[in-house]
Amino acid sequence: MPSSRPVIAIAGLGIESSTFSPARTEAPAFHPQRGPEVLTRYPFLASGTPLREAADWQGALVGKALPGGTVTSTAFTVLSDELIARLRELGPLDGLWYDIHGAMTVEGMDDAEAQLLTRIRETIGPHTLVSTSMDLHGNVSRELVHATDLITCYRMAPHEDAMDTKERAARNLVDLLASGAPRPVKAWIPVPVLLAGEQTSTRIEPAKSVYAAVEDVETKEGVTDAAIWVGYAWADEPRNRAAVVVTGPSATQVTAGAEQLARGFWDARDDFAFVAPTGTLTECLDEALASTARPYFISDTGDNPTAGGAGDVTWGLQQVLERPEFKDRTGPTVIYASLPGPAAVDTAVKAGVGATVTVTAGAEVDDRHAPPLTLTGVVHSVRHGDRDAETEVVLRVGSVYVVLTRLRKPYHHEHDFTDLELEPRAADLVLVKIGYLEPELFAMAADWKMALTPGGVDQDLVRLGHHRIRRPMFPFDRDMAEPDLTARIIASSDEPLSGADE
Structure with missing residues (x-):
């Protein structure tokens, strides 16, 4: 040398x-x-x-x-x-x-x-x-x-x-x-x-x-x-x-x-x-269901794991599962990614693909916005060995395919879904815990909205409650003097x- x-x-x-x-x-x-x-x-x-x-x-x-x-x-x-x-x-x-x-x-x-x-x-x-x-x-x-x-x-x-x-x-x-x-x-x-x-x-x-x-x-x-x-x-x-x-x-x-x-x-x-139209989760779901654009992507922004969210806030998924449109398996096909739940994953893995299980997941870390969520569904797929999630399970609840993980994981690529026997391009709605869509998802989405949901990376910065940043600071002090x-x-x-x- x-x-x-x-x-x-x-x-x-x-x-x-x-x-x-x-x-x-x-x-x-x-x-x-x-x-x-x-x-x-x-x-x-x-x-x-x-x-x-x-x-x-x-x-x-x-x-x-x-x-x-x-x-x-x-x-x-x-x-x-x-x-x-x-x-x-x-x-x-x-x-x-x-x-x-x-x-x-x-x-x-x-x-x-x-x-x-x-x-x-x-x-x-x-x-x-x-x-x-x-x-x-x-x-x-x-x-x-x-x-x-x-x-x-x-x-x-x-x-x-x-x-x-x-x-x-x-x-x-x-x-x-x-x-x-x-x-x-x-x-x-x-x-x-x-x-x-x-x-x-x-x-x-x-x-x-x-x-x-x-x-x-x-x-x-x-x-x-x-x-x-x-x-x-x-x-x-x-x-x-x-x-x-x-x-x-x-x-x-x-x-x-x-x-x-x-x-x-x-x-x-x-x-x-904002890089995309925004609204409450209810508004985003309403617009997605009324639209003919498929697949329609919705960002569940407040708990985005790639911005620092805990990833286990259940609030967004709870709202989705409560919608009457998704109660029956013949309803619009929805993919929701994702929610950590180690015990839920263990139960689903033990039961095996095709089994019906009742599990509880989420809110082990961040329970400020909603409690742990109990759901009953059919095990659609199981995957082991992911670098972030370790083990992933897909549970079909009504017409919603819920991705459960042992550890939190971001879903940025098409293969993140197809590896789990999911077809995001054929889905009606895809909800992802993310902010702006990463390139592959952005290219895949026929339409897209960002839902302003609660969590550790809430998009409403003013309501989060910063106390230690240097002030004045825009947008916290909109009338501040020229710096x-x-x-x-x-x-x-x-x-x-x-x-x-x-």
Whole structure:
């Protein structure tokens, strides 16, 4: 292996943590990968690829969890201690790629990603170059920007460019190391706006144009990367808000670019709207039944497991099963995904396909909106071995096919349904615990509405009750004064950090 190649480690922990959910996230949920196994996460680092050959890549520890509740302090300690120990074993490093989400909340801790990166810095030293990749629904504090040299995030919601973003972060790091250039200038601007992802989808305006401007700024001479973070709306921490960071060798250009992007986001604040028509669940069901569009998708948004919901709120399914239209098996075909219920799954598995069972599921974690739900139905299918759910069971109750899981699982792909002997394209209605539809579901839906349902990721942010975010903040303070959108030039990690994280 040529000694001229820089040695770059890969490390990070990622999750979206809703502080409005009673759920707690433990270490196994991160499915941590270690050592050489880390490299298998990234197709662009496959053996023989140009980026793989450009550096000596060393996996430390990378773990990514399904969005959920606050991470326990024990889980964070166990994982971060191991991550640090593995980095220490690697010895001197030229670079580190910090692969995170950016919205992790840990018990008793604010700004967990910045605190972890500070520990990493203490291990690898102040002169090692660090590149950070994030979800655009992450949070970017002054401290996080200070501890990294390059930082970027997704530019699409839904996140169809997730792997492209990770590759950009890795490539920017390799290029910086190869150039021998000084550390980039970092211009950071906190933007006092906090909106849900479903209100900021890049499929529609104004987010489509706001994010199109990112690439325009990035193409400017003297700019390496530009990024806009929407922030994470369902956590209550001082860092939660939108932010802009532009990096590059030119202080003039990164400052101008950051201020352009921040102004564009702020000026569009009143124009952001939900990516689909919305209504109460009753209104959505009524419209779906009256429509001829098939399949008709309805998002049960308040308990979306990929935004941090507990996944076991029974309120939505209860409303569906109470509808007279679905009481008989000859009624409109409905698929509902999903509801965790370990005991219910065990009963159905033991009874077998074709058996009629009575089971109780849900509300083991989040029982604030409805109690556990008892339902009687015919076991339609059973599937074992899913990475998230472990075991899945489909129970037909009247004309509703209810997906029950041992552990919560998101349903984003057509095969998630067909693997369970369900045909979503042939269904009348498909209800999914989700926000905006992921690409495969969006392409499949003949029509679609978002039901504004209760849960840990309620779309009505004002009624959730944030107490710790920095105020004033839009939309909580709609008449707030014009904010300071001038760029803050953040010191390099080997220099003292000055200025408050305002």
